[in-house]
Amino acid sequence: MKPPKYKLIAEFIKSKLESMIWQEGYKIPSETELATQFSASRMTARKAVDEMVNLGLLERVPSVGTFVRSILPQSSLLEIKNIADEILSRGHTHKMTVLSKLLLVPNDAIAISFSLQNKNVFKIIIIHFENDSPIQLEERYVNAEKVPFFLQQDFSKITAHQYLTSVAPLTEADISVEAVMPTKILKHNLQLNDNTPCLKVTRSTYSNGQPISYVVLYHPANKFRLTSAYRTAQ
Amino acid sequence: MKPPKYKLIAEFIKSKLESMIWQEGYKIPSETELATQFSASRMTARKAVDEMVNLGLLERVPSVGTFVRSILPQSSLLEIKNIADEILSRGHTHKMTVLSKLLLVPNDAIAISFSLQNKNVFKIIIIHFENDSPIQLEERYVNAEKVPFFLQQDFSKITAHQYLTSVAPLTEADISVEAVMPTKILKHNLQLNDNTPCLKVTRSTYSNGQPISYVVLYHPANKFRLTSAYRTAQ
DNA sequence: TAGTGGTCTAGACCACAAA
DNA sequence: TTGTGGTCTAGACCACTAG
Numbered sequence: 278m279k280p281p282k283y284k285l286i287a288e289f290i291k292s293k294l295e296s297m298i299w300q301e302g303y304k305i306p307s308e309t310e311l312a313t314q315f316s317a318s319r320m321t322a323r324k325a326v327d328e329m330v331n332l333g334l335l336e337r338v339p340s341v342g343t344f345v346r347s348i349l350p351q352s353s354l355l356e357i358k359n360i361a362d363e364i365l366s367r368g369h370t371h372k373m374t375v376l377s378k379l380l381l382v383p384n385d386a387i388a389i390s391f392s393l394q395n396k397n398v399f400k401i402i403i404i405h406f407e408n409d410s411p412i413q414l415e416e417r418y419v420n421a422e423k424v425p426f427f428l429q430q431d432f433s434k435i436t437a438h439q440y441l442t443s444v445a446p447l448t449e450a451d452i453s454v455e456a457v458m459p460t461k462i463l464k465h466n467l468q469l470n471d472n473t474p475c476l477k478v479t480r481s482t483y484s485n486g487q488p489i490s491y492v493v494l495y496h497p498a499n500k501f502r503l504t505s506a507y508r509t510a511q
Numbered sequence: 512m513k514p515p516k517y518k519l520i521a522e523f524i525k526s527k528l529e530s531m532i533w534q535e536g537y538k539i540p541s542e543t544e545l546a547t548q549f550s551a552s553r554m555t556a557r558k559a560v561d562e563m564v565n566l567g568l569l570e571r572v573p574s575v576g577t578f579v580r581s582i583l584p585q586s587s588l589l590e591i592k593n594i595a596d597e598i599l600s601r602g603h604t605h606k607m608t609v610l611s612k613l614l615l616v617p618n619d620a621i622a623i624s625f626s627l628q629n630k631n632v633f634k635i636i637i638i639h640f641e642n643d644s645p646i647q648l649e650e651r652y653v654n655a656e657k658v659p660f661f662l663q664q665d666f667s668k669i670t671a672h673q674y675l676t677s678v679a680p681l682t683e684a685d686i687s688v689e690a691v692m693p694t695k696i697l698k699h700n701l702q703l704n705d706n707t708p709c710l711k712v713t714r715s716t717y718s719n720g721q722p723i724s725y726v727v728l729y730h731p732a733n734k735f736r737l738t739s740a741y742r743t744a745q
Numbered sequence: 746t747a748g749t750g751g752t753c754t755a756g757a758c759c760a761c762a763a764a
Numbered sequence: 765t766t767g768t769g770g771t772c773t774a775g776a777c778c779a780c781t782a783g
Binding site: 515516517552553573575 | 755760761762763
């Protein structure tokens with residue numbers, strides 16, 4: 278299984294960018310030059326450049342050349358925050374209760390969302406309290422292979438999210454947000470009235486391409502808002 | 512200026528998706544077939560398919576074929592996107608109705624959120640439709656001093672957001688998301704049942720420190736998800 | 746005029762899946 | 765065995781920019 282040639286060229290470009298040898302605004306070798314350098318056809322070199330352009334790392338200027346783009350600090354947009362820290366930063370007290378802990382093989386829906394099939398996962402359900410009032414129900418699935426000691430943690434000392442990021446650095450995440458009506462169980466656990474909708478946040482996290490955790494968070498809508506700030510570069 | 516051949520092929524595919532002739536899961540003609548049909552080489556047909564795959568509308572399965580992807584209505588929280596483009600990129604039709612347009616001095620709540628006091632703002636209310644079904648109510652306040660010709664735009668040709676970014680480049684934004692129960696008016700306009708919660712997105716946008724627009728977007732929860740992807744810098 | 750990216754062709758070989 | 769997508773080649777012509 279050898280990688281295709283265009284991947285090699287793309288890796289070459291990436292390494293130049295990572296090592297900062299090619300800095301912002303630098304004009305990279307023309308497609309013809311890259312092709313010659315790698316004994317490839319121009320179409321193949323172009324495909325490598327295509328990939329980097331799609332990633333937003335390079336920018337083409339017709340008739341002129343291809344240049345290193347300025348980097349946008351996009352990661353700060355929706356920070357993956359720790360609920361304990363957030364509550365403490367509001368000057369409130371944080372408490373949690375673990376409702377259940379177990380080891381299982383995920384059902385289809387979870388497995389597909391989480392790209393884990395026929396693998397063991399841990400499941401844990403936690404309720405978080407802010408000043409003794411429930412503010413979040415956390416239903417979390419964790420890749421048991423990658424994080425074998427997950428269930429042995431004392432979650433009153435370290436949150437699940439804190440522990441996971443310490444074991445496997447968070448590199449990618451997919452987040453989705455919906456508004457839902459709570460189920461009976463949810464209503465009971467979050468001490469909700471009849472007509473209170475919930476914010477449902479679903480998040481899959483990955484560490485270097487490996488799925489680590491799939492979590493569904495429910496927040497009573499009258500107590501919670503998800504916020505995010507956006508800033509362009511410069 | 513005639514469009515390149517691969518664009519024609521891409522448009523052909525897009526039209527099949529928009530008209531729902533090719534539905535979810537449908538296996539589209541092979542690259543070779545497309546090439547023959549358009550008297551193009553396979554590489555050119557492939558480039559058209561590439562484009563649709565990158566847009567997330569098609570999915571390749573090696574050795575088997577290329578298929579129409581299932582589409583969940585979702586929107587990016589991170590990127591400030593244009594709802595019309597998003598709907599179109601799902602192969603659906605977009606329509607809008609302007610409910611009201613006016614010039615006013617903002618009340619306190621709006622003024623504070625929007626850091627505009629004693630200044631004129633335009634207010635506009637728009638309903639967006641995806642395939643004739645209402646998907647978003649947009650209640651927007653615009654800084655009249657910075658964007659004097661806002662109300663004169665034809666919003667069936669350009670969305671409010673498109674026009675604003677063309678006049679004043681978006682540099683900062685604050686976004687917040689809540690789950691709420693719809694008011695009577697909202698229920699009526701979004702054609703909602705009694706028990707459908709709404710996702711309420713509030714966004715303030717700025718251009719180089721100047722407030723440009725404050726917008727509240729309501730989405731029926733059964734039709735909408737907000738999503739976002741997170742990637743660390745390399 | 747020389748160099749660049751944008752497009753395009755008409756072939757080719759491969760690995761893989763389905764019949 | 766056939767058809768598919770994945771990769772690749774060695775040319776080509778174009779419009780455009782810059783020296």
